[in-house]
Amino acid sequence: MSRGTWTRRDFFRHSAVLGAAAIGGPVLLSACQSTGSGDTLTAAKNAKTIKIGIANEAPYGYADSSGNTTGEAPEVAKAAFKGLGIDNVQASVVPFDQLIPALNAKQFDVVAAGMNITPTRCKAALFSNPDYSALTALLVPKGNPQGINTLQDVAAKKVQLAVLSAAVEKGYATAAGVPDSNIQTLDTQDNMLRAVTTGRVYAAALTDISLKYLAKQNPGAGVEVTPGFTPIENGQPVVSAGGFVFRQSDTSLRDAFNQQLGTLHSNGQWLQIATPFGFDRNNLPNPSLTTDKLCAA
Numbered sequence: 001m002s003r004g005t006w007t008r009r010d011f012f013r014h015s016a017v018l019g020a021a022a023i024g025g026p027v028l029l030s031a032c033q034s035t036g037s038g039d040t041l042t043a044a045k046n047a048k049t050i051k052i053g054i055a056n057e058a059p060y061g062y063a064d065s066s067g068n069t070t071g072e073a074p075e076v077a078k079a080a081f082k083g084l085g086i087d088n089v090q091a092s093v094v095p096f097d098q099l100i101p102a103l104n105a106k107q108f109d110v111v112a113a114g115m116n117i118t119p120t121r122c123k124a125a126l127f128s129n130p131d132y133s134a135l136t137a138l139l140v141p142k143g144n145p146q147g148i149n150t151l152q153d154v155a156a157k158k159v160q161l162a163v164l165s166a167a168v169e170k171g172y173a174t175a176a177g178v179p180d181s182n183i184q185t186l187d188t189q190d191n192m193l194r195a196v197t198t199g200r201v202y203a204a205a206l207t208d209i210s211l212k213y214l215a216k217q218n219p220g221a222g223v224e225v226t227p228g229f230t231p232i233e234n235g236q237p238v239v240s241a242g243g244f245v246f247r248q249s250d251t252s253l254r255d256a257f258n259q260q261l262g263t264l265h266s267n268g269q270w271l272q273i274a275t276p277f278g279f280d281r282n283n284l285p286n287p288s289l290t291t292d293k294l295c296a297a
Contacts, residue, residue: 040109041084041253049088050081051108055096057164057189059213059277060114060242063093072277073112076131077244079273080260095187097166100125104247110257111245114207116168122295126248129258130241130285130294132274135228136172137208139196139215142222148203149226151176159202160184162192169205172231172238189214197221207240213278241285241294 044050054061054074061071069091078089091112094102099111103125117127140148146157154161155177162184163169173183184201186192192204193214204211208228215225230237244261246254264270271281 039252040247040250041256044081044086044109044253045084047088048086049090050086050110051090051092052077052110052112053092053094053099053102053108054111055099055113056093057096057113057210058217059209059279061091061112063091069093071114072274072279073114073131073242073244075273075277076261076264076270077110077112079264079269080257083260083263084256095166096164100245103245106247109246109250109253113245114242115245117241117243117291117294118168119295119297121245122291126246126250126254127291127295128244128246128254129261129291130289131243131261132209132279132283133239133241133285133289134207134209134283136169136205136231136240137211137228138226139192139204139206139211139223140202140226141196142224144224144226146202150229151178151205151231154178154182154203154205158182160200162186162195162201162204164189164192164206167206168240169231172233173205175233176231193218193221193223196223209278209283216278238297239289239294241289243291 052074054069054071056062059071061069061073064070074089074091081089092108096113099113099115100121102108103111114132115121117130121127138148146159148154148157148159151173154173160182161173161178163173165185165187170183170185184195186195189206189210192206195201196204208225211225215221215223230239232238244257264273265284270284274283
C-alpha cells in the first residue's frame with residue numbers, strides 16, 4: 001500500500017484492477033468464478049489450492065500496489081493452509097457486505113477479512129475460532145477539538161459519524177444513542193478518511209487496529225485516532241473478535257483450519273505474521289473467548 005494518501009482514482013484503480021489477486025502473485029482469479037462441489041477440504045488438498053475472499057480493508061486483507069493480496073488475515077490464512085498442505089491461496093476482492101453471500105454462492109471457500117464474529121453472521125455462515133480481538137476507536141480531526149473519545153460523546157455532541165457498510169460499528173453507535181440521521185454509512189476506509197478530512201463527518205468508527213493503520217499510511221491527512229474503548233450494547237460491554245468464515249457445510253475444513261490457527265497462536269508465529277499490520281500480543285484472543293460465546297451473545 002502506498003505510504004501517501006490515496007486519491008479517489010488510486011482507490012478505484014485498486015478496486016477494479018485488483019478484483020482478484022493471488023497471494024504473492026499476479027491477478028489470477030475471476031471474482032465471479034465459483035468453487036467446485038463436494039468436500040472442500042479434500043478438493044483443496046488434492047489441488048493444493050484454495051480460494052479466499054477479502055474486502056480491500058487494510059490491514060485485515062487488501063491488494064497492495066504491486067497487485068498482491070496481503071494483510072493480517074490472508075497472511076495468517078496462508079500459513080494455516082500451508083500446514084494443511086495447501087500452498088496456493090488465491091483471493092477475490094468483493095464489497096464487505098457481499099463477503100458472506102459470495103462465500104455461500106461458492107465464489108470462494110473462505111472469508112479472510114478480519115470479520116467480527118456476531119450472532120447474526122453466525123446464522124449465515126460458520127466461523128473459525130477467534131483469530132484476534134480488538135477495541136473500537138474513532139478517527140477524528142488532528143487535535144480532536146470537540147473532545148470526542150467515545151460513541152456516547154458522539155451522541156451527546158450530536159456530530160456526524162461515518163461507519164463502514166455492513167460493519168458492526170453502526171449497531172454500536174445506535175446503542176450509544178447516536179440517531180440514524182447522524183450516521184453516514186460509507187463503502188470504504190478511503191471514503192471514511194475523506195469524510196473526516198473534508199468535514200463531512202466529525203468522526204469515523206472502526207477497530208483501533210484499522211484506524212491506527214489508516215492514519216499511519218496517511219501521515220499528512222490531519223487526523224488522529226482516539227484511545228480504544230469497549231462499546232456497550234444492552235447495558236453490557238461488547239467484546240470485538242474477528243475470525244475466518246466458512247460455509248455451514250464445510251465443518252471439516254473449519255475444524256482443520258482451527259487446529260492450524262491454534263498452533264499459530266501458541267507457537268508465536270501468529271504474532272510474527274500480524275505485527276507488521278499493527279497487531280500485537282494484546283490482540284491475541286483470550287482462551288476463554290470462544291466462537292460459541294460470541295455467536296450466542
